[in-house]
Amino acid sequence: MRSGWWLVLCWPLVALAQPDPIRADVVRHGDIVMLSVEFTVAVPQALAWEVMVDFDHMPAFLPQLDESRAVARSTNHLEVHQRGHYTVAGLPFSYESVRDVSLQPITEIRARTLEGNAGRMESICDLQQRGEQTVVKYRADWTPGSVWQSAIGTGFLKQQLVRQFDAMQQEMLRRKAHSITPASAP
Template sequence: MMYRRHLPDAMTLRTQRCLRVIAVLTLALLPVAGLQAASDQDIEVRVKKNGPEVAVDVDCPVNASAAVTWEVLTDYDHMSEFLSDVQHSSVQARDGHTLQVYQKGKAERGLLSITFENLREVELVPYQEIRSRLISGDLKASAFTTRVVDDGTLVHIINSGRYTPKLWVPPVIGPTLIEAETRKHFGELRNEILRRHALRVKAPSASLPPPGKSLASDAPR
């Protein structure tokens, strides 16, 4: 942790704890970050705190194919390349469509720097649904489901689940900050989906990737 020496200790500790909770919850949202960009305002995020539990629901519209959307959501070995708070992400074990995914990252706000990590079990239902639950890490519990829904006009990434953090989440500012961080996180996912979709338009012969694999993992960036 880094902080200005002249800051009151209590203020620094509260800021650190709040930042750590937000960083951990945002990373756990992945079908396993600052002010959101104006272009991300169409991403619907609802955060509700029920006692120690935090519920999050996301609807992220994407003007891309369901195939490329699925590819990015399950490209765990390359997520550190397009998600700003993720330093490392890799598939540790694979049994059919069930994976163990390890991720760690660092969230920075001003002079504060917080590291976090987790190991999750991820069950894939190609090319429709991703179910994720925490095995170990910086939360007491976490379970999320991510669905890829094509309504004929847009693809929607529907993410829904709940966490129980180890640290206290402030009842008002906590959900507000988590909402902003979550919206930015899904905005970064969508940017990568759109980037790859543009490549597919130029190379339409590309086929669906195997579940959990990236069709364009070796494409130049």
């Protein structure tokens, strides 16, 4: 009986400890694949931003990303080179891209493909502070760069989106937990 009362009293704390589910959608319109992701994470907007633009350290927390680096920087502009891999139906594939990234700190990240074998993509990521949480909304239009990429199913693409953004969400929460030290905790 006591454990039941503990659960009732502590349920709000348990619920807060769980990350929000990643909502993803993938829709094909002819040759264009429209991708969208939305999630809410219990971190300040500045911390969410820090993770979303940490291109040089992304291979440490994003699955299937082997290399990522900003090769050119200006005030609110980056050129980012990324290389990674994925497996579809047991077959390994690799990709490489160079993207032009425009930053509107700490609210918006726009990117477009300049070159590479991953196809053409234009994306926008919005970050909005809501109380003590940040809402992340990502939208992209992707034109696959090969017949093989065009054959990838929407279910697989949705699974990969969820995997990638879940890893970002987990990194945000990890950094938040590491920023709270015993000396800084209330």
